[in-house]
Amino acid sequence: MDKLAKRLRDDAAQIECTVSDELNNRIEASLQGIQVQAAQQPVAETRPAWFWWVSSLTGVAVAATIIVAINLQAPEPQPGRTEPVAAGLTVPSMEWNAQSAVLTRPLRQEIEDLQSDLEKAEEAVKQDIERLF
Numbered sequence: 001m002d003k004l005a006k007r008l009r010d011d012a013a014q015i016e017c018t019v020s021d022e023l024n025n026r027i028e029a030s031l032q033g034i035q036v037q038a039a040q041q042p043v044a045e046t047r048p049a050w051f052w053w054v055s056s057l058t059g060v061a062v063a064a065t066i067i068v069a070i071n072l073q074a075p076e077p078q079p080g081r082t083e084p085v086a087a088g089l090t091v092p093s094m095e096w097n098a099q100s101a102v103l104t105r106p107l108r109q110e111i112e113d114l115q116s117d118l119e120k121a122e123e124a125v126k127q128d129i130e131r132l133f
Helices: 002-014 021-032 049-072 107-132
Strands: none
8 A cells, every 4th residue: 555655645746837827716715714623513493382282282172073973873683593502512421440551561562552542442442432423
């Protein structure tokens, strides 16, 4: 970056140019004609206090009109229900005779027997559900 800056300075020093008196006078006039102006704050518009009251009362009046219009409409007569009421599902009570497991064979064989019993019970439940529906 230093080489570029040095080269730019050297190139700028080699530029030869003559400024006409007319152009010089215009540049001077424009530089002297510039004045720094203070930034002006935007003036906020203030509305009178009665404007707030009028807008509030208008909103209340519109809301009351809508409520009255809705309440004055006659409700449509509802047709009577003629659908039969579905009977509740009854679950039969069962007696559970829980007993402790007595292992008479190796554990692997017991697990296979239990899995087989569970599959049979699952099939029985599926068949019962299909009969109900």
